Amino acid sequence: MTPQEIFEDLKQKFGDAILEAKLDAPQPWIRIAENKTNEICRYLRDAERTNFDYMSCLSGVDYNDGKLGVVYHLTSMAQKHKIVLKTVCTKENPHVQSVADVWGTANWHEREAYDLIGIVFDGHPDLRRILLPYDWEGHPLRKDYKVPEFYDGMKVPY
């Protein structure tokens, strides 16, 4: 399927939850509502025409205008097509629906996005920090992050 067809398919099925799309970009993307990601991803995985069985990557992004985002890079091994999904939430209320029960790989990717960017994935089975120590404060990949002076009595800046 071409990105255009995928977009039309989703638009027809989910209507208002499909917010925006840029289909002439080098890697076309579709923006979806942050509280509908699970439902939409499950549909994209299970529907025979789309069949996105392989999630390449899930990235958290700080857009530095009070918005945080999650970007999903999906591939279908059977249909050999790709699509990029995006979703955006605010810094004050950084909640996005988890897709960990759709693709097993999302579990660790979402933990990483929570750890480094501070996006809370609703419905995640085990949302803990993964790379940083469990008692670390703040989320380092946010653009307004300040490096702490000390961690556990150790000086941090070198």
Add this chain to the structure above:
Amino acid sequence: MIESQTLPTTYVTQPGAIKTSSGKTLHTDEMIINMGPQHPSTHGVLRLEIVVDGEIINDVIPHIGYLHRCFEKHAEHMTNYQQVIPYCDRMDYVAAMNNDHGYAVAVERLLKIQVPERVEYIRVIMAELQRIASHLIAIGTYGIDAGAFTPFLYCFTDREKILDLFEMTCGARLLYNYIWVGGLSHDIPPKFVDQAKEFCRYFRPRIKQFNDLLTYNEIFVKRTANVGVLPKDVAINYSCSGPMLRGSGVNWDLRRDDPYCIYDRFEWEVQVGKGEVGTVGDCWDRHIVRMREMEQSVNIIEQALSKIPEGNVQAAIPKRIRPDAGEIYVRTETPRGELGYYIISDGTASPYRIKVRAPAFVNLSVLPEISRGAMIADLVLIAGSVDIVLGEVDR
């Protein structure tokens, strides 16, 4: 001497309760065992929290992050896209060439530039040599995990020869900083082509020797066949990649299925696990995929060496790269699988955001799925067959 009748013999209904032959029911508890962070079988600083019932593993909880340096934060603070390359080296430090290659391809696609033909050929040769070197470590250390020490020494002897080739090219033996955006740091020295051809001639029969020593060794087969079986659908659902995915019988290789560089010009075959000694997707299948991939890499290197054209090794790009605002996700096939760089540019000279999709990170996340129900001793082999490099898992 303990009489056989007094030994606990049968498991009743649920694990956790044992019935002795005299009819008594003994209740047992789950126990938590720590493996790592400092443990020879974890191939680095990885901590596995193992929940066991006797010898049987009920759950494995990997704890990672001991080597975390936040590559992504470093990359955002660089003042030039080229400055990120040494940090890429240090992610998967046994396959540094492949990491540089992936990053260079990603930035070049963002810049929409073409690199000279000669560069493409040299990159393929280096990437495939590095793939062999990396698989040699994987195979050698895997032999140690199974208790076979000799193959390790054989593997390292051959890896030395590849490192010698790298050293004569760029002076470094482990972290090369060789593949740059738009080209290479140096051209290859005049003797390189002959020496690399010599290596290929030497290495082909060695693969057979490794197979005789390790792959078809009775003990090794017994330890790895039917152990840690990763079914096809689980492998795809967990986005496993590289030998981990192909070992489960999925015919998928980014060099062929999402072409980059010039891999479409060479003749080679994607290797998949077929369950020759056990079940499709067991530890032995992942091992044999690596063995056979080395042979395919030799094929590619030989073809590339015979066709390498003359020319410049640096494309005409400005010293300070400023890609247009935009974003790109580029994935390449490293020895461990799909290495993806998601780069967002805001039009300045430093990247706005780089996310690395590290193959070892993703492959490790499936470890609990394939370890449940195995014996503790097998966990060492299951974790070894994933072939993780902690520098890449933690970034």
